Amino acid sequence: MSLTPAFLDELRARTSLTALVGRTVKLTRAGRESKGCCPFHNEKTPSFYVNDDKGFYHCFGCSAHGDAIRWLTDHQGLPFMDAVKELAAAAGMEMPAPDARAAQRAEKAKSLHDVMQAAADWFTQQLGGIDGAEARALLERRGINEATRRTFGFGYAPDARGKLRTALRDFGDAMLVEAGLLIQVEGKEPYDRFRGRLMIPIRDPRGRVIAFGGRIIGEGEPKYLNSPDTPLFDKGRTLYNLDRAAPAARKTERLFVVEGYMDAIALAQGGIGETVAPLGTALTEQQLERLWRVVDVPMLCFDGDGAGQKASIRAAHRALPMLAPGRSLAFATLPEGQDPDDLIRAKGATAFEALVREAEPLVDRLWKHELAAEPLDTPEQRAGLKKRLTDLAETIADPSVKAEYKAEFRNRFDERFARQRQPFQQRQPFYPMGQRKPGQKWAPPPPPVTDDAKKVHAAGNIDRVLAKAVLAGLIRHPAEIARHMEVLGSLKMADGALGRLFEAVVDVALEDRRDGALDSGRLVTILARSGFEAVAHDLLRADTMPYSFTRAGGDEQQARADLDEAIAVLVARPEVDAALAEATSAMQSHFTAEAFERQVALVNEQRALDERLANLVQANEDARALGPEDD
Structure with missing residues (x-):
């Protein structure tokens, strides 16, 4: 059967979406639309709208969205083809003629559904009979009440080789074998698959019985036995309940x-x-x-x-x-x-x-699992952890999610191991001698920066070299501007051409993001109209900057992940510097153990940020060593 776009468009045009949705959702008129409480999430104030003119529904609360076909598949649980058939029947449209084999399969499936429902009914009868006493006792021991027993359709398969076959003999052995209810051994009579088991019907999304699970009543193996795969039942595609x-x-x-x-x-x-x-x-x-x-x-x-x-x-x-x-x-x-x-x-x-x-x-579960996989005492073991995490992130197909996982794993790795590295432990030249007690633990990360400290940031205390590199990365990868808009907008660049170019780049992205087509070449062209052509082209000269995101022709996903990391450092460094200046001033005016520990922690925060930048530079050098620049 072939469903052409024209057929589906005609089907949607003939369907009153308001009438369809209104069968189960109370709707009221709201101008040219109808509104009601969304059936996809709990709400008291209506945010669910149905528009007949445009042929779609939309919820402004949970973003549920779709047409008449989508309504039947998502809300009613119908398979796509069944949804189309139901709408076509209501609209008085004939479905395209199926080919002979498709019609034969559909007829066979219909008959198999009848077989499975008949089997489910028979198993339920047996559970209520004399032979089902042990099965009923098992349900009682498991705390299954009568209402639940009826809702889930529990049954019982007697411990006999032919009782079900006899009860459903009108369907014929061939169909019972195809439905997975009988086992056929060559040269022998077929016999019942399920014997001496508590029976649990397995249903498709429409609630039709397609298979069974059978639990042994007493001792024996297997404890649970499922129907085999059949024309109705694919174990790998089915979810119980x-x-x-x-x-x-x-x-x-x-x-x-x-x-x-x-x-x-x-x-x-x-x-x-x-x-x-x-x-x-x-x-x-x-x-x-x-x-x-x-x-x-x-x-x-x-x-x-x-x-x-x-x-x-x-x-x-x-x-x-x-x-x-x-x-x-x-x-x-x-x-x-x-x-x-x-x-x-x-x-x-x-x-x-x-x-x-x-x-x-998910990210926490993966991180904890890899962290516990083996000891992490040596550099080689820690490098192994980093590689495993990178390999996991690389399996993600979506580029934006992959970049986020890489950045998240890298940040967690640096946060956990930066303070354990020997160079950091040994370099403490400015610490007052004799002030630190043997075995004393450092304090946790410092509290939020005060307003006075933040003034240092507001005054433009920013790494201009790194800011130039970030700007070059944003110009080369303009799709990343929107992702970091809020963070970048909070930065207060120093006065001058660099600050003005930064503002121009963000402004262009804001104006252009509705089109979703901003690329590097187009961004440079627009900047040129504002007099920034020379400085923009200068920033794109990759050989002057040591980062992957300023280079052309490299690994696009790695470049975006590195740009994420560079922006994080660019934002964090001024506040850490400001907090350290404040802590140092406090130490000079009045020494306390708490102030000293805060100063130590902030120095190590600085060094951790420096190492994160060094890692980006090293990654770029490694990438250059693997192949020539494509500029």
Whole structure:
């Protein structure tokens, strides 16, 4: 079946979006639009608008946006093709004719859905019968109440080889085998796949039964048995409970991922319905994409044991290449030896909510894992850590997220190890002799700079050489100006051509950013009209500056990451200098141990900033050594 753009445009034109959305959302007229409370997040003041003329809905609170098709896929949970079919039927449009094979597959899928629903109904009957007593006792021991049992459709597969086959014989053995309900061995009669197990239906996003999970009642292996992959069921693409969790998640703006069915069911029974689970495998790329279609930052709540934490770091590594601005993962660490089911039954939902409040972002989980991977006592071991972190960041496909991760890892590395390096410990020529006690610890980073100290910054106490390099980097990479607008705008450059050029660069970016097409050549051309052509071209002469972001032809992503770092140092250095001047003055007027320790800490802050710049220079020299300049 081929859906042409013309067909889809006609379908949208014939659909009243207000009427469609109004089936489930209370809307009121607001001029040429309709408004109501957003169904994708909790709000009391309406910020959700529907525009029939333009054919889209938009929420100014959570940024939900889409057309009629998107409404059915995101809000109602329909697959794309089903959404198109439903809208076409309502609009009186005929769907394009499918080819013969597609029609045959669709008919077979429909029949398989009938088979799976019949099996689910039969398993439910068995759970309520005499043979289901042990299964019912298991549910009672697990704390599953009657309402939850009905909601999730629990059933029981008798410990017999042919009872299900007999009960569903009208469908025929071939279809039961294809549905994964019977096992066919060549030369022998097919027999029931699930025997002596508590049965848990697995549903697609529309709530249709597509597979089963079976838990052994007594002793035996495997403890859990899933349906095999079938035309309806792909284990790597399916998330258990997504049909119920997705609507709940859009209201609460959060989505939890746990390891197993019973964890998801226990949380739902405890009032936390926005929970899904993979099906006995590590999270796949397809499952991650499904999660991100619901919320931007799903939270992984895997078991507190070693296996659970290994699973969480595997998921973190798998997610890295797929990250995008605003799209990530978070991690809640459960107590050692407990899973969400144990926690909920022992302490209730409040204990789980407490863990959620302490969840870690993805970058923290990666950093802690690599930090604990091996000792970090020698320069070689620390270099190994730096390489592992860089390699992780390199796997990220989105350039802006990759640059942010590189800068974040570099900053954390420098902050942790700068004060441990020997040269810093040995160079203390200005310290008053005898004032520092043996073994005395240095104070934590100094408190915020006072207003008096900030006056030094305001007076233009800025590294003009580094400022020239940053300006050259911004001219060569103008897309970065918008990202740093707030920080750059806070800088007070010294008077003169450099300060005026800085203001001109920011002004041009502000005027031009709505077009999204500002490149280096165009920026220079615009600056030339204001009389800055000569100084701009001078700044672009890469051989006069020792940084990667002032060079042409280098690694674009590395240059942007280095520019991030240089701007951070440019902003931080004047305030550290001002604070040190203030601390030194205080020491001269009245010596105290606290003032001395603050002075020491600030000196080391200065040296750490100097080393960060030195690292940028060294990185540029290494890059030059690898290949010729392309200027």
